[in-house]
Amino acid sequence: MDAELSEDKAGSRRAPLVAADASDRLSSRDQLIRRLATVSQAGHMSASLAILGEYVGASHYLLARYDLVQEHGLDFVVSSNWPFDLVRRLESEIAATYSRSTELEKCLSVLQPKFDLLPDDATVPAGIGRQYCSLxxxxxxxxxxxxxxxxxxxxxxxxxLREVALLTGYCVSLSTGTSHKSDREFDLTERELECLFWIAEGKTSDEIATILGISRNTINNYITSVMRKTATKTRSEAIAYAVRNNLV
Structure with a gap:
C-alpha cells in the first residue's frame, strides 16, 4: 500500500512538471514570434535570420530566391553570413540539382528539411560540419x-527545422511591404540592389561580375546609378546609406 501511495505521489508530482514544460515551450515560442515580428516589420531580414539560426542551433544562414522563370537555380541572395567563396562554390551545385528536379518534386520539397554535403573542394569555416540543411x-x-x-x-x-521554415516565410511576408516601400522610395532596381549587397560584402566589380554573370562595365554602371540615386559619392558612402535604410 505504501509503495502504491508513493507511486501516486510521484505521479502527482510529475504531472505539473510536464504541464510546466509545455507551458515554457509555448511561452518561448511566443517570445520568439514577437521578436521576429518586431525585426521583420522593421525590414531587418538579417536580424530575423540570425534569431531563427539561434533558435535551431545554426551557425550560418543563407536565404536566397530561386529563379522560377528560367530555372537557373538561385537568382538573388536576400541575406547571408556564409563565407563568400562558399556561396560562390555552392551556387553551381544548387543550380544543377534544381534544374534536374521535376515540378512535383519542387512542390513536395516546400517546408521539408533536406540534407546535403558540401563539395569536397569547398572550404568550410573551422569547427563547422560539411553537412548543410536546406529548407x-x-x-x-x-x-x-x-x-x-x-x-x-x-x-x-x-x-x-520545420518550424524555422514556416517562420522564415512569416518573416519574409512581414518584411515584403517594407521592402517594396524601400524599392519605390529609393528607386533602386533589383540588379542595383544586388550590386549594393555585394559591395557591402566587400566584393570588387570583377568579383560581382563573376557572381552575376555580366560584364565589369555593366556592374560599374549599376554602381554609378546606385550612387546617383542615393546621392552618395563613394562606395563606402553607398554602403553606409544602404545600412541606414535597411537595404542590405
Whole structure:
C-alpha cells in the first residue's frame, strides 16, 4: 500500500512538471514570434535570420530566391553570413540539382528539411560540419531557399527545422511591404540592389561580375546609378546609406 501511495505521489508530482514544460515551450515560442515580428516589420531580414539560426542551433544562414522563370537555380541572395567563396562554390551545385528536379518534386520539397554535403573542394569555416540543411519556402509566387550550416556533431531537431521554415516565410511576408516601400522610395532596381549587397560584402566589380554573370562595365554602371540615386559619392558612402535604410 505504501509503495502504491508513493507511486501516486510521484505521479502527482510529475504531472505539473510536464504541464510546466509545455507551458515554457509555448511561452518561448511566443517570445520568439514577437521578436521576429518586431525585426521583420522593421525590414531587418538579417536580424530575423540570425534569431531563427539561434533558435535551431545554426551557425550560418543563407536565404536566397530561386529563379522560377528560367530555372537557373538561385537568382538573388536576400541575406547571408556564409563565407563568400562558399556561396560562390555552392551556387553551381544548387543550380544543377534544381534544374534536374521535376515540378512535383519542387512542390513536395516546400517546408521539408533536406540534407546535403558540401563539395569536397569547398572550404568550410573551422569547427563547422560539411553537412548543410536546406529548407524551401514559398511566399506568394516567390520561392526561397534557406540554407543552414551547423557546428560539427550538432544534433538537429527536425521539428524545429520545420518550424524555422514556416517562420522564415512569416518573416519574409512581414518584411515584403517594407521592402517594396524601400524599392519605390529609393528607386533602386533589383540588379542595383544586388550590386549594393555585394559591395557591402566587400566584393570588387570583377568579383560581382563573376557572381552575376555580366560584364565589369555593366556592374560599374549599376554602381554609378546606385550612387546617383542615393546621392552618395563613394562606395563606402553607398554602403553606409544602404545600412541606414535597411537595404542590405
Amino acid at each position: 524551401t519556402v514559398s511566399v506568394g509566387r516567390t520561392r526561397l531557399s534557406l540554407m543552414l550550416l551547423f557546428d560539427e556533431n550538432f544534433v538537429l531537431s527536425p521539428e524545429r
